[in-house]
Each structure stands twice: as C-alpha cells, then as structure tokens.
Amino acid sequence: MLHGFPDFWYTWRHQMAGLAGAGYRVAAADLRGYNLSDAPQGAGSYGMRALLGDVSAVIRAEGRQGATVVGHDWGGAIAWQFATRVPEMIGALAVLNLPHLSGLTRELAENPEQYEASAYTRRFQEEGAHEELDAVTLARWVSDSEARPRYVEAFERSDFEAMLFYYKRHYPREPYRAAGPPEARVGCPVLQIHGLEDPYLLPGALNGTWEWVDGVLTLVTVPGAGHFVQQDAADLVTRRILAWLPR
Secondary structure, eight states: OBOOTTOOGGGGHHHHHHHHHTTOOOOOBOOTTSTTSOOOSSGGGGSHHHHHHHHHHHHHHTTOSOEEEEEETHHHHHHHHHHHHSGGGEEEEEEESOOOHHHHHHHHHHOHHHHHHTHHHHHHTSTTGGGGOOHHHHTTTOOOTTTHHHHHHHHHHSOHHHHHHHHHHHSOOSSOOOOOSOSSOBOSOEEEEEETTOSSSOGGGGTTGGGGBOSOEEEEEETTOOSOHHHHTHHHHHHHHHHHSOO
16 A cells, blocks of 8 residues: 555555455555655655565565555555556556546646646745645644644654655646557556545546556545545545455
8 A cells, every 4th residue: 555645654544454354464655755664865766667666575575476556646656657567466456536647637738727736746846845844734634633643753754855756756747738648558457536625636637547447447436535535534445445356
C-alpha cells in the first residue's frame, strides 16, 4: 500500500486492520523522503525507475513474486506506472483519488476548473518551494485529533524537499497538453475509488479511464468524501477493497 502527499504509511491503518482480519498479508510503505524511509538527495533519486524499484523491493522482501498494489495520490501514480512497467509483479491494482495520467493531463489542458485546482502544484514546482513547508501546517488536513500528533511527528522526520521532488519530476508542467494514448495499457483488474469532494483532483479526469485499461475496471465514486477518501470513508473503502479482491 502506497501513500501520497502529505502522508505516510499510517493513512492505511483502517484498511490494514480490515484486510489483515480477513486473512490478507498487508505491507504499507513510507515513500522515499517520508517518515522512516531514506531521503536520498537530489531530484535524480526520485525518478520513476527508482520509485518502481522500491515497490518491487518491498514485494520481494515479503517473500513474494507479485502482489495486489494499492495506491493513493502519488502512491496511486506510482501504482499506475507499476502496472504497465512491471506487469509481471502485479496481480491487481487499486487506485484511490488519482486519475490515470492521460485523464489528468487532458483535464489540465481543457478544463479551467482543474487548472485552478492544480495551482498548488505549480507553486510546488518552483525553486525553493519546500522552504515554505512545516510539519504542523502539513498535518492540518488530518481531522482525527488523535492521529494528528503522529502526523506531525512523521513530517518532522520527513524531508520536505524530497516530498516536492515528486511534483518537480512527475507532475505535468505548463503549457499543459492532452496526452496521446499511453504507451502501454493496464492489463490487470483495476479498482478505482474516488472521493467526489476532492478539491485537487476533480472527477472529470476519470472519464475515459476504460480506454487505457484492458483488465476489468471497477469504478467507485464516493459522495461526501474528499481527497483522503481512505480516511473520510474508511469503512466503505475497506469493504469495497475486500469485495473486489480476487480470492
């Protein structure tokens, strides 16, 4: 299970308990630069090949040759790429609140509302943007008052510059142009869950996902849930993942 920004492995606490209780083996990683994971210096250390290598290493460390990969936000972006670039190691893919890159780039180019919603990413791509971040501010989104101190502690251990390397290396840059067909289609089953109140990644980017997936696509939209749908609708997300997982 792969988290996004700004987050760490603990975001999956509800789903981990439900999945483990159902008999599944679960591993949730801190991405590079976050919490207890290493934060190698330089943007070059955050290329997609390195990030995919981290996912492969976690799977092998668990003694497995493949896994179902679940990702949210940047973890979802990595998971989409893992499904097309390391297909031999993924049995199924679940992505939360991160549309396929082809859908996102189309919306950035053609939808003014998505352009405005992504204004923060353009700030993050500026030189020195990480200097404006702090742990307390990054944890403000956490509505669970008991969990928030854990987030502050995790972010104090994290590398803010590393966090923003993901945006500098992988988020589309202006001028935005709709992408052509992806080089490779996703062949495994896909579960896509999207909180409809996400102010950053609007649901219009979900349109056309079926054009980039050859496997069976299951799309679940969640009214009333925001960007962090795995916490906003924790029980529903856990139930949907359990109902979808291949037995």
